[in-house]
Amino acid sequence: MSDTATAAPLLEIEGIRKAFPGVVALDDVRFRLRAGTVHALMGENGAGKSTLMKIIAGVYVPDQGEVRIKGRPLVLNGPLDALNNGIAMIHQELNLMPYMTVAENIWIRREPKTRLGFVDHGELRRRTQALFDRLVIDIDPETEVRSLSIAARQMVEIAKAVSFDSDVLIMDEPTSALTEKEVEHLFRIIRQLRAQGKGIVYITHKMNELFEIADEVSVFRDGRYIDTRLSTEVTRDDIIKMMVGREVTQMFPKETVPIGDVVLSVKDLGVDGIFGGVSFDLRAGEILGLAGLVGSGRSNVAEALFGVVPATTGSIAIEGIDVRVDTPAQAMKFGMAFLTEDRKDTGCFLILDILSNMETAVLQQHYVKFGFVQRERLRSDCEAMSRTLRVKTPSLDEVIQNLSGGNQQKVLIGRWLLTKPKILILDEPTRGIDVGAKAEIHRLVSKLAGEGVAVLMISSEMPEVLGMSDRVLVMHEGRMTGIVDRKDADQVRIMELASQ
Amino acid sequence: MSINTTVGAQSMTFKPPKRRWPPELSIFLVLIGISLFFEALGWALNGQSFLFNLDRLQIIILQMAVIGIIAVGVNLVIITSGIDLSSGSVVAASAVVAASLAQVSDFPRAVFPQLTDMAPIWPILAGVAIGVVIGVINGALIAYTGIPPFIATLGTMVAARGFAKWFTGGMPVSMLTDSFAWIGSGANPVFIFLIIAAIFHVVLRYTRFGKFTYAIGANRQAAVVSGINVQRHLIWIYAIAGLLSGIAGTVTAARAISGQSGMGVMYELDAIAAVVIGGTSLSGGIGRITGTVIGVLILGVMTSGFTFIRIDAYYQEMVKGAIIVAAVVADMYRQRKRRS
Numbered sequence: 058m059s060d061t062a063t064a065a066p067l068l069e070i071e072g073i074r075k076a077f078p079g080v081v082a083l084d085d086v087r088f089r090l091r092a093g094t095v096h097a098l099m100g101e102n103g104a105g106k107s108t109l110m111k112i113i114a115g116v117y118v119p120d121q122g123e124v125r126i127k128g129r130p131l132v133l134n135g136p137l138d139a140l141n142n143g144i145a146m147i148h149q150e151l152n153l154m155p156y157m158t159v160a161e162n163i164w165i166r167r168e169p170k171t172r173l174g175f176v177d178h179g180e181l182r183r184r185t186q187a188l189f190d191r192l193v194i195d196i197d198p199e200t201e202v203r204s205l206s207i208a209a210r211q212m213v214e215i216a217k218a219v220s221f222d223s224d225v226l227i228m229d230e231p232t233s234a235l236t237e238k239e240v241e242h243l244f245r246i247i248r249q250l251r252a253q254g255k256g257i258v259y260i261t262h263k264m265n266e267l268f269e270i271a272d273e274v275s276v277f278r279d280g281r282y283i284d285t286r287l288s289t290e291v292t293r294d295d296i297i298k299m300m301v302g303r304e305v306t307q308m309f310p311k312e313t314v315p316i317g318d319v320v321l322s323v324k325d326l327g328v329d330g331i332f333g334g335v336s337f338d339l340r341a342g343e344i345l346g347l348a349g350l351v352g353s354g355r356s357n358v359a360e361a362l363f364g365v366v367p368a369t370t371g372s373i374a375i376e377g378i379d380v381r382v383d384t385p386a387q388a389m390k391f392g393m394a395f396l397t398e399d400r401k402d403t404g405c406f407l408i409l410d411i412l413s414n415m416e417t418a419v420l421q422q423h424y425v426k427f428g429f430v431q432r433e434r435l436r437s438d439c440e441a442m443s444r445t446l447r448v449k450t451p452s453l454d455e456v457i458q459n460l461s462g463g464n465q466q467k468v469l470i471g472r473w474l475l476t477k478p479k480i481l482i483l484d485e486p487t488r489g490i491d492v493g494a495k496a497e498i499h500r501l502v503s504k505l506a507g508e509g510v511a512v513l514m515i516s517s518e519m520p521e522v523l524g525m526s527d528r529v530l531v532m533h534e535g536r537m538t539g540i541v542d543r544k545d546a547d548q549v550r551i552m553e554l555a556s557q
Numbered sequence: 558m559s560i561n562t563t564v565g566a567q568s569m570t571f572k573p574p575k576r577r578w579p580p581e582l583s584i585f586l587v588l589i590g591i592s593l594f595f596e597a598l599g600w601a602l603n604g605q606s607f608l609f610n611l612d613r614l615q616i617i618i619l620q621m622a623v624i625g626i627i628a629v630g631v632n633l634v635i636i637t638s639g640i641d642l643s644s645g646s647v648v649a650a651s652a653v654v655a656a657s658l659a660q661v662s663d664f665p666r667a668v669f670p671q672l673t674d675m676a677p678i679w680p681i682l683a684g685v686a687i688g689v690v691i692g693v694i695n696g697a698l699i700a701y702t703g704i705p706p707f708i709a710t711l712g713t714m715v716a717a718r719g720f721a722k723w724f725t726g727g728m729p730v731s732m733l734t735d736s737f738a739w740i741g742s743g744a745n746p747v748f749i750f751l752i753i754a755a756i757f758h759v760v761l762r763y764t765r766f767g768k769f770t771y772a773i774g775a776n777r778q779a780a781v782v783s784g785i786n787v788q789r790h791l792i793w794i795y796a797i798a799g800l801l802s803g804i805a806g807t808v809t810a811a812r813a814i815s816g817q818s819g820m821g822v823m824y825e826l827d828a829i830a831a832v833v834i835g836g837t838s839l840s841g842g843i844g845r846i847t848g849t850v851i852g853v854l855i856l857g858v859m860t861s862g863f864t865f866i867r868i869d870a871y872y873q874e875m876v877k878g879a880i881i882v883a884a885v886v887a888d889m890y891r892q893r894k895r896r897s
Contacts, residue, residue: 407775429765430768
């Protein structure tokens with residue numbers, strides 16, 4: 058790494074400015090990527106990482122500033138142009154065609170042809186296999202993409218980017234959908250690419266990945282460049298400080314609050330063929346963590362409790378009374394609220410404004426007289442909620458699509474808090490949001506528990522589960538494997554239960 | 558593409574709702590533009606005014622009133638990101654049923670000889686009921702079987718037309734009472750249209766039902782998780798669309814003083830066109846009644862204008878097709894701009 062540090066940078070960017078109507082997304086930003094290094098980009102959502110990346114990948118043309126590739130100034134006109142200049146991007150949302158084979162996806166538009174001009178499938182297969190061998194990827198080139206797991210698709214995307222022989226690879230949160238083992242595999246591939254002298258831009262929210270894989274890190278905040286450091290020379294706290302521009306005092310401000318009566322009692326809950334045997338009591342003021350690997354059935358428990366996919370076995374009792382929950386509307390009547398895992402798919406009404414996003418749940422039972430919405434009262438309460446949650450927006454009429462992930466999440470939390478829930482189910486409440494917003498959400502959840510709300514919190518992030526929960530329920534392959542008390546809970550104990 | 562470029566103002570105080578141009582302004586200007594275009598052509602080609610002619614204005618509005626009534630319902634459907642192809646056939650089905658109960662007693666070949674000379678309320682109720690029934694069938698198919706609205710309403714479109722033909726045996730149902738015919742006389746269809754438009758304007762903007770309609774169109778899954786009974790809501794939406802088509806059919810029969818199985822052909826497409834021109838997004842979640850009313854007027858002015866400057870009806874259809882496509886392209890462009 059140190060020997061490549063002196064070589065000419067693969068990619069250099071200086072004085073970049075990019076404005077969108079009403080917002081300056083990047084201002085006087087610089088960035089430098091050396092060959093044979095992994096360079097992490099960090100910053101809160103809205104810091105400008107994505108815009109910068111899109112400029113590098115040719116999606117946006119900057120208003121000002123210069124992009125140099127191997128010392129050569131260049132104006133990129135579109136992603137194809139970037140690709141031709143050795144810059145490949147692996148998108149956060151996967152862009153593969155589900156009904157085509159892996160090999161066809163990788164070589165699309167570049168298929169080897171037979172003499173008659175037809176696609177040479179034998180050669181296509183051989184090329185793909187060679188590529189996979191080189192990257193140690195074990196996927197049959199002839200399978201259709203739709204039958205692959207998300208992780209496998211990610212690998213295909215990466216192989217595709219590598220197949221262009223690009224010098225610069227941009228990865229936007231590549232591990233967000235991967236299990237730990239798959240992450241290991243990805244890191245092996247990245248190290249191999251680094252050894253081949255490629256430069257890798259790695260966008261991530263995960264601090265431990267940064268220290269594991271990155272050589273350098275550049276931090277951005279509010280569209281401005283803050284600093285670049287060697288990853289060996291910074292601490293976690295340094296980076297957080299740079300990202301938020303202030304000290305984040307405590308990441309998991311768990312308060313000890315008096316635990317009240319049992320609010321929700323679940324016995325032997327299950328959905329045929331998906332999960333079963335889940336039993337627990339949840340008390341007022343308690344935060345029950347729900348841990349387990351992706352696919353262990355955690356989210357299914359939440360969906361069954363809330364009536365999205367009603368349970369087929371077992372019983373649910375609310376404050377001692379047995380109830381049936383077949384629809385979300387019923388769950389809401391029992392005082393439940395459910396923040397879903399996927400903000401985009403099941404959370405936000407992306408094209409609607411903040412007010413419309415916040416009001417949907419509470420309108421079921423409140424703020425309505427003879428079918429008419431009490432608009433003034435609703436708006437002022439939504440504004441108050443928005444202020445309490447510190448949603449960064451000039452007005453509630455802003456379309457939610459234009460907010461950062463953290464702010465969208467706050468709006469969705471607001472949607473549920475307006476219903477004044479007794480039981481709050483949170484599925485990955487801080488996924489993909491920045492450190493500052495994360496801490497705010499943690500503080501908020503703690504405060505709600507202090508006010509007597511019973512919280513069931515699903516999370517893939519071990520520190521979050523350990524830091525926030527009074528008890529941790531662990532699942533493995535659709536079964537509950539144990540409940541651990543806060544004082545006995547540590548990473549090892551939980552991983553044992555999650556993978557037994 | 559992920560969107561986290563926009564930070565915007567960081568202030569924690571809320572500005573009062575921004576005074577933006579209403580989204581209908583641009584299509585309103587298009588309406589004015591098209592009107593002026595025909596006005597200019599009118600003087601150039603015919604030596605007379607296009608707009609300042611009460612008779613013509615009346616005809617434009619009357620022609621479009623029936624399409625307008627349908628379009629209000631279609632607008633609701635499209636806001637939920639659905640589509641309703643059955644409206645035109647529902648017009649025929651309700652027209653023939655309403656007409657069959659509105660016949661005079663001295664007509665020897667009445668459909669129901671024992672049910673003649675009835676008070677107009679009965680044919681009206683029957684015509685509207687037919688619409689509601691077909692609408693509920695549409696809604697139930699879409700909500701419970703999960704088939705795409707396009708297919709469900711294509712099915713009822715064909716079936717309802719078939720029903721109308723079977724019911725009449727291909728013969729017009731005529732000799733209707735004067736009291737029934739009154740509904741379609743004079744400017745009555747226009748009043749009915751305006752009242753319906755006003756009602757649903759209020760419903761969409763100020764009621765919970767309206768809010769939920771937008772929510773379902775914007776993200777059905779999120780609407781489900783927010784506790785909205787999406788299936789029941791969709792049945793209501795399609796029932797309303799059917800109801801309005803039923804009213805349109807009844808009005809059509811009253812105006813023509815006859816019910817025919819060939820009535821309302823292609824009305825669904827005119828209604829969809831008016832809705833789309835009026836700025837409602839085919840991907841759902843966006844759309845207002847005011848826009849639809851303007852869209853209806855644009856279609857009316859165009860039809861009337863082309864006839865006025867004596868352009869062949871065939872050309873009219875071609876131009877209409879082009880305008881519909883242009884409206885959708887404009888919609889997609891707007892969406893993309895929102896997303897930048």
